[in-house]
Amino acid sequence: MSAQHSQGIQTLLEAEKEAAKIVQQSRQYRIQKLKDARSEATKEIEEYKKSKEAEFKAFEASHAGTTSEAQAAVDKDTEVKLKSISDSFDSNKDAVVQKLLDRVVLVKPELHRNLKKVGA
Template identity: 90%
Template sequence: MSAQQSQGIQTLLEAEKEAAKIVQQARQYRVQKLKDAHSEASKEIEEYKKAKEAEFKAFEASHAGTTSEAQAAVDKDTEVKLKSITDQYNKNKEAVVQKLLDRVVLVKPELHRNLKKAQS
């Protein structure tokens, strides 16, 4: 009976070793599959990123002309307004200076209104 028991124990030990090998292989397989999935996802992300970047560049190129046209229109409008302001300045400069000098030089001395009320 002891020979049978030792043979049974030996069979169990061999089965346990075989099971440990199978578990180890399954772990290695799982790790490899995770690595493969990660690398595949990275590739897909890069491809998607490149596609979106190209799409953005195309959009930017198609709308860049509009920006330069708008800038030119704004520059032209600014020049017109600046010229108008400069013309108005040159036209009214002498009159404004004369009004300021008249106010400073031509003084009409008179009593303050509160002083007039106090004397009455």
């Protein structure tokens, strides 16, 4: 009976080793599939990215003329406004300086409105 018992145990141990080997192979297979899926996803992402970049460059090229024209119009408008501001500055400079000097030099001494007379 002991020979049958040890042979049964030996068979169980071999079955356990075989099961462990199968589990290990399935883990390896799963890991490999995950790596393959990741690399495939990365390739798809890169292809999509390249296609969208090409699409954007085509869009940008088709609208480049409009952008440069708009920039030229904005630059021209800015120059006109700067010239207007400079002219206004030059024409009003003396008057503003005179008003400032008048305010500083011509002081009317008077009591503050919040000051109350004492003893009255």
